[in-house]
Amino acid sequence: MKKARNNEVADRRTASADAKAALLNTYRAAMTAGEPARMARQAERAAIVAAREERRLERERVKLEEQERIATEAAERQAAVEAAAVAEIEARESAEKARIARVIEDEAARKAERDRRYANRKARQA
Incomplete structure (x- = not known):
């Protein structure tokens, strides 16, 4: 059986506008009803973002x-190596100076002994 109702263009437009208005009203009602939950989710997301940023800053710190500790340790090791090198150079220099001093003392003692023998020989001849 055919529909007995006669749908004109104006009737269809009115029905479409009413349906759109009903959908819009339903959407607005759902949004106002879900507003506290949405705000809670948004606040929770903001808290998560803040915590994530705080953890990132802590990791960077x-x-x-x-890095500072490693750099400090490297500087201390470098200073220790340099100090050891300076100490080694100073020890070598002091050993060299001591050897030179001993050589000079030995040479002076040998000359003094030679001069003494020469003086004794001259004294016997006179």
Whole structure:
């Protein structure tokens, strides 16, 4: 059986506008009803983002502290190596100076002994 109702263009437009208005009203009602939950989710997301940023900053701070510690240790090791090198050079120089002093003392003692023998020989001849 055919529909007995006669749908004109104007009737269809009115029905479409009413349906759109009903959908819009339903959407607005759902949005106002879900507003507290949406706000709670948004606040929770903001808290998660803040916590994530705080953890990132903490990781960067720890990384910087570790880099500073490593740099300090490297500088201390370098200073120790340099100090050891300076001490070794000074020890070599002092040993060289001591050897030279001993050689000079031995030479002076030998000359003094030679001069003494020469003086004794001259004294016997006179």
